[in-house]
Amino acid sequence: MSDTPRARTAPRKPARPGGQPARAPGLPARRAALRLLDAVVRRGLPLEAALSAATQGIDRPEDRALAHAIAAEALRRLPDLDALIDSATSRPLPDDAKARFVLRIALVQALALGTPGHAAIATVLPLVDGGLRRLVHGVFGNLIRKGVTLPEFPTLLPEVAFRWAEKWGDDFVTAAERAIASPPPLDLTLADPDETAHWEQELGGTSLMPGHVRLYDAGPITSLPGFAEGRWWVQDIAASLPARLLGAGRGKALDLCAAPGGKALQLAAAGWDVVALDRSAGRLARVHENAERMGLSLDIREGDVLRWEPEAPVPAILLDAPCSATGIFRRHPDVLHRVRQRDITEIAELQSAMLARAVDWLQPGGTIIYATCSLEPEEGEQQIEKLLHDRSDLEIVPPRPDELPVGCVSDTPHLRTGPTMLADKGGLDGFFIARLVRKG
Structure with a gap:
């Protein structure tokens, strides 16, 4: 950050009498x-x-x-x-x-x-x-x-607006500008979906599907009922959908790139024997903390998806791959100022390598969920198109209506969430999710 808009030609003048002191309040x-x-x-x-x-x-x-x-x-x-x-x-x-x-x-x-x-x-x-x-x-x-004012809905950065308009249309850009106007509501995933009605009433929230409660004015999270007892954890409802698409536990499930652990907790609560893998020891510490608070058992391992491999093929894999994270711009508006097209291209190459490696760890008849919190097709649709072109032993299985929030409709074999979905209920983060089965 430069100090001046032009070269300084004279020494700095001392602050005038009455100027703000160096330690002014605030x-x-x-x-x-x-x-x-x-x-x-x-x-x-x-x-x-x-x-x-x-x-x-x-x-x-x-x-x-x-x-x-x-x-x-x-x-x-x-x-x-x-x-x-x-x-x-x-x-x-x-x-x-x-x-x-x-x-x-x-x-x-x-x-x-x-x-x-x-x-x-x-x-x-x-x-x-x-x-x-x-x-x-x-x-x-x-x-x-x-008497100047700011517009009701922020203007997206021109390069972002152009990119999204080209890929998704002008209505998508308008919805994104409305979505970024204020921080989104707080979503909770419940450890026991059967307790949805209880926690909806206890917390004064709204549920969009079993096992979910949305709060519009939450206050301090740790002081909410049920936090200390591990009855729920914070997780945007869109982020909860990848694990939901694996369904009830039927053996071992690999959660690759698992930190901070929300999806691993979901899988464990659904009855899966979960191996939670992540390359970051620091981020894995949060997985340990969250699992301990929830009272759920996870096999937590440090490792890189591109080097690590399981002892044997498994029936279920969840790959929530590293991504540009442009889908969480409502919560993290900084992402729109940091991510450029070259970043998207580079990370898409990493995703392709991870996905190609992970599908080999599936048992015949096993299911893999590929997900990214990105609004870029290079990190979603194009990844699956390439994978299905290269692998004749995989087929995509579309999400069923009962696996999605009320009012959330997918008219494609995969699921794409974003600012145009459920806007009247507080919206969703942007995710791409695809469910693939390895043919037996």
């Missing part, structure tokens, strides 16, 4: 938000991965949460924030100009997060100095005096 959270935004937009890091370093030295959880909220909302609204900034400057600020980043943070607070204008600008001015401070203060003041 400053640490705004400085952390600036670091987060820079980490995502300029350095291409995931927002969650950058959070720890950006908030280092901040002790109060509410300040860390505020920094995250400011950065996430700015990422949701970035094209619209930049359009406002550009409308108030004689020439556009460079994309990496510190003044642009600081203005994004000030404007998103005032226009989207309900922060009073005077507080929004006062808490960011200490992040710049000299001429930049005057520039930021002037641009912000002019825009606020004009």
Whole structure:
């Protein structure tokens, strides 16, 4: 992030009397938000991965949460924030100009997060100095005096809108802009689907299918009834569908790329003898923690799908492959700012290698579920088309209506969820899911 929109020709001037002190109230959270935004937009890091370093030295959880909220909302609204900034400057600020980043943070607070204008600008001015401070203060003041607003639904990044319009149509882009306008509801997967009615009432939520409850105003997760007892875990309903398509347990199931473990827990709760494999020891620690809280038994192993192999063929495999994660843009708007076409192409090659290797581990008559939380056909439809072309011993088995949420319809042999589905009920994350059986 550059400090100025142009080369500095004079030494910095000291702050004027009455300027904000270096430790103004609220400053640490705004400085952390600036670091987060820079980490995502300029350095291409995931927002969650950058959070720890950006908030280092901040002790109060509410300040860390505020920094995250400011950065996430700015990422949701970035094209619209930049359009406002550009409308108030004689020439556009460079994309990496510190003044642009600081203005994004000030404007998103005032226009989207309900922060009073005077507080929004006062808490960011200490992040710049000299001429930049005057520039930021002037641009912000002019825009606020004009009474500018942000659109009801954010504008997608042009490259993302073009890519999705080309692949899925303009209505899909419109639905995506509506979906990213606010964080989605919280979905819970129940350990016992027979308790759906009980937990729907106990938690004050809505169920879209057995074993699921959706909460629209959840509050702290760990304080909800049933958390400590392991009666449910957090999992978007779309993310729960791959394991559901394997049905009730009939022996050993491999959950490949298993962390953080939601699908492995589903399979174990459904009666499968689960081997949960992941290459990351750190992420596997979360699988251990979740399994212990739920009281479910998993055979947890560290290994790479491209090098590891099972002792013998198995009747069931779930490959939730590494992907671009563009399907979870509602929860993680940073993904739209980080993923480029070259990333999609590279990861699609990895998915192909994993899928080709995994199908060889199936018993005759066995089932493999291939899934990605991606909205890119290179990571979904094209993978299955290629696999079926190369392997005559596989056939695709479409999902049945009773295996899907109420109102969720698939008119293809595979399942593609996304922003156009169940929008009136809070929507779904974007997933591609295909169920294939190895012919006996």
